[in-house]
Amino acid sequence: MTAQQGAKPRLDRAHVRHLLAQMVRIRRFEEKCAELYTQEKIRGFLHLYVGEEANAVGVMQALQPDDAIVATYREHGHALARGIGMGPVMAEMYGKQEGCSRGRGGSMHIFDAATRFYGGNAIVGGGLPLAVGLALADRMRGLPRVSACFFGEGAVAEGEFHESMNLAALWRLPVLFVCENNLYAMGTALELSESETDIHLKAQAYRMASEVVDGMDVVAVEAAARRAVAAIRAGNGPFFLECRTYRFRAHSMFDAQLYRSKDEIEAWKHRCPIERFTNWALGANELHPQDVATIESDVAAEVAAAVDFAEAGTWEPVEDLCRDVYTPRAAS
């Protein structure tokens, strides 16, 4: 993770390569996950982020190592962009004890204390109150940290969304709410689930600052996230960032996608955040074709190593079934 300070992204060649590499890492990792799912190496639900990579990568550029992240069940991209090793994430998908959650969580429950990554929460809307609480703790402890909470537009219909928005605004807590609006809550289109489809307007009801950004443009997301985080760190309370984006693949691996047309999907694929950014950077001479090739080969090697790590991982002994339900207590 690069940790540039300040409210504006500095698009030097190193940073351009970094942004592209992060998005490519997520894309190739998930393509491999889909393949491994068909081989039954990965089981359960698998929710892919393909198409939405610019959001996690862009927002993470604005965060510092001691900020907190709360994410959803579609969080592989956030985990990788946050800096959790690809090997431990892949091992988690396998359910191996070398996984970042010791294999207990799987695809939907990636956690990592070292990077303050608080899940991997698979109850829609359920992560938002946790982010409010993390921010409340920071406030009470006098720590100048930000809690960033990612959720989809489907969560906006949940009561927990509204309760959390109100609490964060009422108490002026340092929460960055990031709504990744990919237009479908599983298979239900936005206009079928919301009376107000311009989602960022909902922040106004809580007197919370908000911004809409093109979630297919990593630079725009980074810039917006930097503005938002700067406002939060300046003590202006929470900020609501709506990223308009699109999921290229099915909701999960069990989805026949009856609810949207192929034409629509194809139209959005023309806005692929990776292709778009690559073409722009090549045209602006911020990137050389050789850079792209190097990134692809580095990422391919990283993905292969992650698969090897997961394959070499071990199954937790069944005797340990009930560990980590309670914190072990010192014998009294």
Place this chain on the structure above:
Amino acid sequence: MSSPAVTTTYREAVRAAIREAMQRDERVFLMGEDVGRYGGCYAVSKGLLDEFGPERIRDTPLSEAGFVGAGIGAAMGGMRPIVEVMTVNFSMLCLDQILNSAATIRHMSGGQFSIPVVIRMATGAGRQLAAQHSHSLENIYAHIPGIRVVAPATLADARGMLWTALEDPDPVMIFENVMLYNMSGELAADAGAVDIDRAAIRRPGRDVSLITYGGSLAKTLAAAEQLAGDGIEAEVIDLRTLRPLDDATIMESVGRTRRAVIVDEGWRTGSLAAEIGSRIVEQCFWSLDAPVGRVCSAEVPIPYPKHLEDAALPQVPSIVAAARAALGR
């Protein structure tokens, strides 16, 4: 030597416990609906706002899922929150956060994050508050691995369980029966933390084990007193902790008395009493001289009129009758 006793109430004992915790540990704060300016819906936190200020005695909007979830998040963020929910019926609005977040995150994260939150709430019937404020749903929480559930039934436990719960690295739920808040009695002036692991024998006896907790303890003790007048020596066990259950104390008692009656203000079907009864059958079957008896609430939402509310709950005569049935006399 024990210190001199003072006269106090259950409400004052809980308040003293909160005050002491706030004084001892700056990470502790109280959060909930009307805990500050109003003084708590059962007046438990009355006066604490003036003492500790609005940051630490934090009034919340009516957002159970929001503020209970925020308590869980704050606990992960290094604080030691005491979250008050008005009544267990309202806690259904934050069941998601308690079940899906507080109880699971330690496990889902492979042990990386503990949740040292304490969630207190009132439970139980008896104040004619009808069917949305009167139930005893602690059994629902006692079903859930990952949390600890306690039910103080005495002044000493009302005073002492909170600090121990706050020291616990995992989520602890404290159920305070509404009929106990006005209970007064003597408490040692230096009363402090107590364990939250073991059941307590509140009255020793040899003929039958009466197993209960919370708001039914006083009724069960009254029943034991009445039985003693007829020459029946009932032992009364106060469970104190509903999860994990202290099997050892229960089985040791039933092994001696060979008869057991469980008194539980929850509904009979799927009750804590059913769980305890099963455990007794599993572990003490060959010691039993009689079927395990149960006195539970009637299978009805708690009604408003006093005579019907009384009829719905375990009462002294029904406990006496169940004990006599176990003894066959």
